[in-house]
Amino acid sequence: MQARSEALRDQPSDxxxxxxxxxxxxxxxPQAERRAQILRTATDFFADYGLTAQTRRLAEACGVSQRxxxxxxxxxxxxxxxxxxxxxxGAFKMxxxxxxxxRSKPVEERLTLFYKDYLNDVLNRKWLRLFLYASLADAEMxxxxxxxxxxxxxxxxxxxxxxxxxxxxxxxxxxxxxMGWTLHGSISHYAIRRHLYRSSSVLPEDKVVAMSVRTFLxxxxxxxxxxxxxxx
Amino acid sequence: MQARSEALRDQPSDxxxxxxxxxxxxxxxPQAERRAQILRTATDFFADYGLTAQTRRLAEACGVSQRxxxxxxxxxxxxxxxxxxxxxxGAFKMxxxxxxxxRSKPVEERLTLFYKDYLNDVLNRKWLRLFLYASLADAEMxxxxxxxxxxxxxxxxxxxxxxxxxxxxxxxxxxxxxMGWTLHGSISHYAIRRHLYRSSSVLPEDKVVAMSVRTFLxxxxxxxxxxxxxxx
DNA sequence: GCTTTTGGTCGTCACTTGACGACAAAATAT
DNA sequence: ATATTTTGTCGTCAAGTGACGACCAAAAGC
Numbered sequence: 001m002q003a004r005s006e007a008l009r010d011q012p013s014d015x016x017x018x019x020x021x022x023x024x025x026x027x028x029x030p031q032a033e034r035r036a037q038i039l040r041t042a043t044d045f046f047a048d049y050g051l052t053a054q055t056r057r058l059a060e061a062c063g064v065s066q067r068x069x070x071x072x073x074x075x076x077x078x079x080x081x082x083x084x085x086x087x088x089x090g091a092f093k094m095x096x097x098x099x100x101x102x103r104s105k106p107v108e109e110r111l112t113l114f115y116k117d118y119l120n121d122v123l124n125r126k127w128l129r130l131f132l133y134a135s136l137a138d139a140e141m142x143x144x145x146x147x148x149x150x151x152x153x154x155x156x157x158x159x160x161x162x163x164x165x166x167x168x169x170x171x172x173x174x175x176x177x178x179m180g181w182t183l184h185g186s187i188s189h190y191a192i193r194r195h196l197y198r199s200s201s202v203l204p205e206d207k208v209v210a211m212s213v214r215t216f217l218x219x220x221x222x223x224x225x226x227x228x229x230x231x232x
Numbered sequence: 233m234q235a236r237s238e239a240l241r242d243q244p245s246d247x248x249x250x251x252x253x254x255x256x257x258x259x260x261x262p263q264a265e266r267r268a269q270i271l272r273t274a275t276d277f278f279a280d281y282g283l284t285a286q287t288r289r290l291a292e293a294c295g296v297s298q299r300x301x302x303x304x305x306x307x308x309x310x311x312x313x314x315x316x317x318x319x320x321x322g323a324f325k326m327x328x329x330x331x332x333x334x335r336s337k338p339v340e341e342r343l344t345l346f347y348k349d350y351l352n353d354v355l356n357r358k359w360l361r362l363f364l365y366a367s368l369a370d371a372e373m374x375x376x377x378x379x380x381x382x383x384x385x386x387x388x389x390x391x392x393x394x395x396x397x398x399x400x401x402x403x404x405x406x407x408x409x410x411m412g413w414t415l416h417g418s419i420s421h422y423a424i425r426r427h428l429y430r431s432s433s434v435l436p437e438d439k440v441v442a443m444s445v446r447t448f449l450x451x452x453x454x455x456x457x458x459x460x461x462x463x464x
Numbered sequence: 465g466c467t468t469t470t471g472g473t474c475g476t477c478a479c480t481t482g483a484c485g486a487c488a489a490a491a492t493a494t
Numbered sequence: 495a496t497a498t499t500t501t502g503t504c505g506t507c508a509a510g511t512g513a514c515g516a517c518c519a520a521a522a523g524c
């Protein structure tokens with residue numbers, strides 16, 4: 001257990017480290033860097049082994065003593081909260097909202113480009129696993145902020161689509177959400193089965209996005225009409 | 233900890249138990265029943281608290297001593313495997329495949345009825361949480377059997393839709409899977425955000441299913457065409 | 465009745481696991 | 495060089511935590 005970090009640390013200083021760090025850069029980093037390194041390692045670590053994984057193994061993965069973690073984060077819970085804030089909440093980019101509302105491009109292109117980015121920057125393995133672990137473990141950790149961000153996104157998507165297609169939307173905002181989820185859920189679920197179920201999709205990511213977007217666009221008008229018709 | 237089960241057990245036999253059991257039916261069940269009761273309780277328990285939850289608390293929830301669990305299941309792992317087999321793999325019903333292929337009804341009706349059932353019997357809170365916990369914790373636990381079942385389902389759905397619409401499908405089976413996932417993922421993701429993110433959907437379940445199915449059907453033809461066009 | 469079987473509990477062992485006090489050593493200041 | 499601050503480790507405590515041997519008591523067989 002300790003053997004690995006020992007071995008790295010005990011090397012005489014004439015060796016400038018052939019195997020690169022990120023884990024166990026021998027010793028003595030300034031506060032900010034060490035904290036950042038721990039956070040980075042913790043992200044991968046908890047994404048892999050779950051939020052119940054042990055601090056001793058995390059320390060090992062960081063190449064530092066377990067005790068050191070407690071200098072930077074008072075408790076494990078605080079560490080988890082920091083990881084969550086930085087990696088989960090930090091992944092959303094405001095630009096996306098602006099780009100999605102840039103009507104000089106057709107909606108199909110905007111949606112396709114957005115979801116390409118979104119799959120890379122948000123719905124990757126690390127983010128997804130952390131988000132699911134957090135959602136499963138602690139009810140309030142995941143949904144609150146995220147859902148408010150996502151809901152704005154859904155409204156934008158639906159409104160932009162409706163504008164381009166000249167469709168009049170119902171007033172009920174939750175209906176708009178539900179419509180938006182049709183697309184967003186499709187793609188989120190694609191990410192889930194890819195990264196979680198490891199179901200090997202033979203189709204490349206781009207094609208899946210294109211297909212989902214077109215299915216959404218093709219079914220948009222009937223979907224809106226359908227909702228209006230079936231309104232009690 | 234022990235207090236609750238003690239209190240129940242120590243009651244004199246003149247009281248026929250006002251609070252009903254399932255947890256802690258005083259004592260002495262035949263083997264099969266006790267095993268079943270433990271399995272039932274364990275399902276709810278692990279669905280709530282995750283696969284890393286402790287056997288002592290499970291025993292408490294069952295109203296029996298922790299030691300007793302080990303009479304029925306050699307290790308915690310075995311218990312988890314039993315829960316998984318019974319609750320996750322056992323939820324799929326063969327009838328669904330038959331009903332989905334009953335061409336005397338329109339596809340829209342078949343799909344709508346099927347997903348209503350599926351949401352109730354499979355994609356409920358308990359099943360979903362267990363499945364996600366299992367998928368996150370152990371790579372091989374979830375995907376194998378499930379994915380083979382689901383993939384058959386996806387092919388059936390797509391083929392039935394194509395048949396009704398007179399659409400010719402590509403030969404590539406994974407393309408069919410991907411098309412089917414557009415619908416199945418939409419609904420699965422609806423269940424996830426409902427039971428996991430606790431996002432309160434104002435629309436009733438039936439309407440969401442109807443909307444997803446119609447969106448899928450409306451976009452089906454373009455989707456197939458699109459795939460054929462973009463085939464390299 | 466008495467014995468045997470079987471469903472159930474108590475107490476405990478060995479190992480984890482979060483947390484932290486005490487101390488060492490590298491940087492930095494003086 | 496010497497003192498001080500900062501970064502890091504060792505060792506340990508207390509509370510879990512899976513597993514199990516030893517034992518007890520309710521049914522069931524005879």
